[in-house]
Each structure stands twice: as structure tokens, then as C-alpha cells.
Amino acid sequence: MAAPCVIDGIQPEATNEEAAELAEYVRGKLNLAFSLACHGEQERRSGHWASAEEYQRKWEEVMAEVKRLLPLLRKSGMSFFGTDK
Secondary structure, X not given: OOOOOOEOOEOOOOOHHHHHHHHHHHHHHHHHHHHHHHHHHHHHXXXXXXXXXXXXXXXXXXXXXXXXXXXXXXXXXXXOOOOOX
16 A cells, blocks of 8 residues: 655645644745735836846745645645634
8 A cells, every 4th residue: 555645744634733734834925925926016117127037936936836735735624714613
């Protein structure tokens, strides 16, 4: 029997605590992506093209990680928005 797939320490059958940590991590990455996009747009409007391109590159890296982690978050059953029940 094959071992369960583990990505970034989160197993498909993650505990609630692991799933909550993953949700918080993804929220933090999305906040970072938003900040990078805003700063990049400010740089672009100021005519600082090299800096704007660097922010764009960093944004793309962060969003690639978010896109990779979203399926794990969905499988965990944890609410992305962290609602209390």
C-alpha cells in the first residue's frame, strides 16, 4: 500500500488544527499578494518600471503558491474565512 501524499506537511486527512494553520497561511499569502499588487501598481504609475516588474514577479510567485495550496485547503474542509461555529 502506498504512503499517503504529503505536501508541505499537510496530509490529505489533516487534523482541524493543521487545516486551520493552512487556512491562516493561505490568508497571509493572499494579503501579501494584495500588498505586492498595490505597491507594484504605485511603482508603475510613478514610472519606475524595473521596480514594478519586480513586484509583478514576486506577486506571481506568491499566487502560484496560493493556487497550489487551495486544493489542500478545500480537501481539509476548513473554512477559508475562518468562521466560528
